[in-house]
Amino acid sequence: MAPVADLPLGVTLGDPAGIGPEIVARCWQQRTAFDLPPFVAIGDPAALAAVWDGPVAPIDELSQAVEQFATALPVIPIRAERADTPGRPSPAGARCALQALEMGVGLARTGSIAAVVTGPVSKAQLYAIGFSHPGQTEFVAERCGVAKANVAMMLAGPTLRCVPVTTHVPLAAAPAALSVDLVAARARATLRGLIRNFGIERPRLAVSGLNPHAGEDGALGREEIDVIVPAIERLCEEGWDVIGPLPADTMFHERARARYDAALCMYHDQALIPLKALHFDEGVNITLGLPIVRTAPDHGTAFDIAGTGSATPDAMAAAIRTAATAARHRRAQGDPPVQSISAPA
Numbered sequence: 001m002a003p004v005a006d007l008p009l010g011v012t013l014g015d016p017a018g019i020g021p022e023i024v025a026r027c028w029q030q031r032t033a034f035d036l037p038p039f040v041a042i043g044d045p046a047a048l049a050a051v052w053d054g055p056v057a058p059i060d061e062l063s064q065a066v067e068q069f070a071t072a073l074p075v076i077p078i079r080a081e082r083a084d085t086p087g088r089p090s091p092a093g094a095r096c097a098l099q100a101l102e103m104g105v106g107l108a109r110t111g112s113i114a115a116v117v118t119g120p121v122s123k124a125q126l127y128a129i130g131f132s133h134p135g136q137t138e139f140v141a142e143r144c145g146v147a148k149a150n151v152a153m154m155l156a157g158p159t160l161r162c163v164p165v166t167t168h169v170p171l172a173a174a175p176a177a178l179s180v181d182l183v184a185a186r187a188r189a190t191l192r193g194l195i196r197n198f199g200i201e202r203p204r205l206a207v208s209g210l211n212p213h214a215g216e217d218g219a220l221g222r223e224e225i226d227v228i229v230p231a232i233e234r235l236c237e238e239g240w241d242v243i244g245p246l247p248a249d250t251m252f253h254e255r256a257r258a259r260y261d262a263a264l265c266m267y268h269d270q271a272l273i274p275l276k277a278l279h280f281d282e283g284v285n286i287t288l289g290l291p292i293v294r295t296a297p298d299h300g301t302a303f304d305i306a307g308t309g310s311a312t313p314d315a316m317a318a319a320i321r322t323a324a325t326a327a328r329h330r331r332a333q334g335d336p337p338v339q340s341i342s343a344p345a
Helices: 020-029 045-049 063-069 091-109 123-128 136-143 171-177 180-198 223-237 268-279 314-332
Strands: 009-012 039-043 056-058 073-077 152-156 161-164 204-208 241-246 262-265 284-288 294-297
Touching: 009 020, 009 091, 009 314, 020 039, 020 045, 020 073, 020 314, 039 045, 039 063, 039 091, 045 056, 045 073, 063 073, 091 123, 091 136, 136 284, 136 294, 152 180, 152 268, 161 180, 161 268, 180 204, 180 223, 180 262, 180 284, 180 314, 204 223, 223 241, 262 268, 284 314, 294 314
Parallel strands: 009 039, 039 073, 056 073, 161 262, 204 241, 204 262
Antiparallel strands: 152 161, 152 284, 284 294
């Protein structure tokens, strides 16, 4: 895969005690088989050395990354206060992961890298050092100056793309968190993201119901009538191709998936269960609505297997490929700002 405008992608290693360093190294090692473009790792070289004995090339200038990529994994070094043992996270490692994330986002915002791919981090470790965001997605959105309501977390696999309207909230709180404005905003971010990152000119969106059987005309709940249907009507009036609300138990089989380009779901597990059931090792988290391309593998730090050599790099490789594809689509469209993309006529 060719680089995007001769710029490398940036890949943060995530928590140095997790599987991030190992899967990034294995992606470089299998770069030809995975068809990966040039990328530069961002993090502590000691974390790579703890799990991998391959060639590493610390760089001072990003211009060196593409040149070095053929023979060594280029790394922008961010050295932790002390080296972590795989599987044993520490505050020092969390601080290193946060610094790498900050640098990756900054480089993407300045156009120094084509996209940023974020390695898995431990929220518990980040919270312990004062991190105040629910996750990396919200951190990246804030650094990019984008309101939370205008971004969407898409989980993408080879045959399914899902976006949850509510994300990391208790299930009992999800119904009250829904509103016409929020459902419509998430839907617009999804539709614009399909245009901008995937090159789909006339995207089709399927919207799930919240309740069993999409509420049975109010017999099983009124959220569909009071919230979801008005949001869909508003979107259709704007010219978007949106269907629903659909019963969640019948919208993810193969024939149903052929009817839409993405599914908008009402809560976290409604979106992530079908995605992970179909594409557990290939799921990619892509943040829609940002002025930069940001993707991540759809898995965590896996401290329990870190350093054992058993972590699979497939999801990280998919995240790198997805980031490169999105960056190419944006470049082909002249990379307009998100706010300038309107509904189709």
